[in-house]
Amino acid sequence: MRILVIEDNPKMAAGIQRGLRENGYAVDVSHTGFEGEDLAASGEYDAVVLDLMLPDRDGVEVCRNLRRRELASPILMLTALSGTHDKVSGLDAGADDYLTKPFEFEELLARLRALLRRGEATEGRTLKCEDLVLDLYSRVATRSETEVELSNKEFALLEYLMRNPNRVLSRIQIGEKVWDMNFEPGSNVIDVYVSSLRKKVDRGFERELIHTIKGAGYRFGVYG
Amino acid sequence: MADLKGVVSRKLSLRIRLTIWVVAIFALIQVITGLGYFSYQYRVAWSGFDSQLSASAQAVADAIDGRLPSVAAVELERIARSELGEIQADRFVVDIVGQDGRSLVADGPLSVEAARSILNQFQGSGKPQRLRLSSDAALTEELGHRRAEVLALPLGVAPGQRTWLVIATSDTSVRREMAVVARVLVVGGVFGLLASGVSGWLISRVAVDPFQTLSQAADQLNPASIEREIMVDSQSPEVAKVVAELEAARKRIRSAFESQERFLSNISHEIKTPIATLLLEVQTTSRDQMTEQGLEFMDTVEEEMRKLGSLVESFLTLTRVRNQNTVEHAKRYAANEIVMDSVADCSIMAEQYSVKVAPELASDEAGLDAELFGDPDLLRTLLNNLIRNAIRFSPRNETVSVTASAGSGWFTVKVRDRGVGLPEEVIDRVFDRFAQAPDETLRKRGHGLGLAIAKGIAELHLGDLTVRNHPEGGAEFTAELPIARLPS
Structure with missing residues (x-):
């Protein structure tokens, strides 16, 4: 795994580089926006960590340019500004996630891991089952060619279900893969999310795709 | 007046003050014109009364001409009543007296003293005059008033002696007429005052409206709506001018807000970056070779940096939340x-x-x-x-x-x-x-x-x-x- 860090503060950049290397990633550092953009656009990196405030240009602009140059790798934005506006404009420009400085290095690692997992998964671009289509790139779900509005976690849950068709998935598995958490046995989180997803994806359609397996978990697929 | 002004300006709203001033000015005008009208009416009434009296007296003199000196008092009064009817004098005294005041009529109503007093006061102009009859209580009683309109008309009856036809009438009819005029003036004045109050109240709206418009405009000048242009509908150019100035003020305030936000944002960046760098440094430095003391130091630095970072973050959030009235x-x-x-x-x-x-x-x-x-x-x-x-x-x-x-x-x-x-x-x-x-x-x-x-x-x-x-x-x-x- 190769990661590019675009960060002008040399100490910050060095710190991130050292930390990521210790965790087994190959890391390159760029201190300016222009150089960073060119390096990232080469497509050799699995993920980009991008500072929002660079001396030569705005990180949001770099991000927008990279997306325009069809970079598919996930971009994690670092920002010292906590205003929602900055985050929103970063995400609008095509960043996948953001982290506000100061952050816990552990959190940076966790977010990167999540982004990389998704990056790997994105290769297929779309998942299909019957008339349900999940576009992983644009993150849009459609059923019978009607767009279904899903929240982030609903999308992640549906993606996980669709990647494992016709398999019984336990609540523990779902919790670990989708939330990266172990829920208490009595927790209703997964059931609530499945109900909500069912309501949006299955309700009103002849063929149901999400099935409850009593005492075991859930299964996704055409056959009940 | 000064007191009233003080009270009025301190306690009452502008609109009420304006109305009070309008009513006061109107009342003053009413009093002046009312008095002028009254005195004019008074003069008109008296001159009408007087010319009527002169004409009537002449008619009485003509009527008794030739019958003198043997006219009975009753007869004289009958003639006078028919001639004087038009001036509606409800009480009058008529007599024919000589220069010495003695009545030439049998049972003439005037006493010698009264007749003399009248003739003394009367300067013989031939026109009616208003005289005071205080000298004769009986006559005053007869006429119902101490003042009377008196006419003494010379008659050339008895040779060697001047004789006078004396008619004294009460001024009841004039007073009655003036009472009507006064009533009209008072009633009209009250209605006028009411009307001026109402119109003052309505007119003062014109003066007060701009203030309401402006207070609406000023009301829009608050942190929550600082992004929105100040909008009020005003018809008058004066108000529009002030609104335009408020709008300019709003723009200045907004830009001040913006630069404050930029400043906060920049300062947060300035403070947070070093904290972030230090925290990252501590978290990623290899601790394998460190002594016990070194490890403890690293832990302290990490913990303190984390606290400082979250304090700065929290403070910024709190500032942001407290300065907002609506969710951005x-x-x-x-x-x-x-x-x-x-x-x-x-x-x-x-x-x-x-x-x-x-x-x-x-x-x-x-x-x-x-x-x-x-x-x-x-x-x-x-x-x-x-x-x-x-x-x-x-x-x-x-x-x-x-x-x-x-x-x-x-x-x-x-x-x-x-x-x-x-x-x-x-x-x-x-x-x-x-x-x-x-x-x-x-x-x-x-x-x-x-x-x-x-x-x-x-x-x-x-x-x-x-x-x-x-x-x-x-x-x-x-x-x-x-x-x-x-x-x-």
Whole structure:
């Protein structure tokens, strides 16, 4: 795994580089926006960590340019500004996630891991089952060619279900893969999310795709 | 007047003051014109009365001409009554007297003294004159008034002696006429005053309206609506000018706000970057070769940097929340998802404290559909602060429960810890800034802003945040937020 860090503060950049290397990633550092953009656009990196405030240009602009140059790798934005506006404009420009400085290095690692997992998964671009289509790139779900509005976690849950068709998935598995958490046995989180997803994806359609397996978990697929 | 002015200007509204002035000026004008009209009417009435009296007297003189000196008083009075009828003198005295005052008529009504007094006062101009008859009580009694209009007409009857036809009439008819005029003036004056009051009240609107328009305009000059142009409809160019100046002021204030925000934003960047660098440095430095002392130092630096970082962050959030009246960058967001985002945000901290966070989502139909309208980051901060607080106060291996539910338009999240609960004396103050548990053992490495921020965020979103001690132990915070209505 190769990661590019675009960060002008040399100490910050060095710190991130050292930390990521210790965790087994190959890391390159760029201190300016222009150089960073060119390096990232080469497509050799699995993920980009991008500072929002660079001396030569705005990180949001770099991000927008990279997306325009069809970079598919996930971009994690670092920002010292906590205003929602900055985050929103970063995400609008095509960043996948953001982290506000100061952050816990552990959190940076966790977010990167999540982004990389998704990056790997994105290769297929779309998942299909019957008339349900999940576009992983644009993150849009459609059923019978009607767009279904899903929240982030609903999308992640549906993606996980669709990647494992016709398999019984336990609540523990779902919790670990989708939330990266172990829920208490009595927790209703997964059931609530499945109900909500069912309501949006299955309700009103002849063929149901999400099935409850009593005492075991859930299964996704055409056959009940 | 000065007193009245003082009272009026101090206590009463501009509109009432204007009305009072209009009424006062109108009343003054009414008094002047009223008096002028009255005196004019008075003169007209008297001159009419007088010419009538002259004509009547002449007619009486003609009528008795030739019958003198043998005219009886009764006969004279009969003739006079028929001639004087037109001037409606209800009382009169008529007599023919000689220069010496002696009456030439049998049983003439005038006494010698009265006749002399009249003739003395009367200068013989031939025109009626108003005389005082105070010298003769009987005559005064007869006429019903001390003053009378008197005419003494010379008659050439008795040779060698001047004789006079004396007619004295009461002025009742003039007085009656003037009473009518006075009544008309008073009634008209009262109506006039009322009318001037009403019209003053209406006219003063013209003067007062601009103030209301301007106060509307000035009202729009507040932090919540500083982004919007000041809009009022004003017809007058004077008002439009002031509104334009207010609008210019609004623009200046807005740019001041903006530069303040930029400043805050920049300063936060300036402060946070070094903190972030140092924290990262400490967290990623290899500790294999370090001495005990070195490790301890590293831990202290890390902890202090983390505290400093979160303090700066919290302070900025609090400033932002307190300076806003409406939620900026608001959007619809699935309510359950905000709860889960917060739980995920706090999972690393929960691990560090060996505390479990157990979320329970709103599972009924209303809960599945519930969306909040607001700033998702702030709403997350609200719940993060509650959950972090609960983690901090929970004993190891205990559970923090985060329970969401939806009902009758409200989305409710309860965050409960299993700690010792809040002492009664601080329960009212937990949402104050920098409020902390008084007892050192209860104070847990917070900076005292988290709950103030949470409360501020809840109120900013038109919701509420309350706290109580759960009957089965531990503190329970309840955040209630309005569910966004479905677009109809």
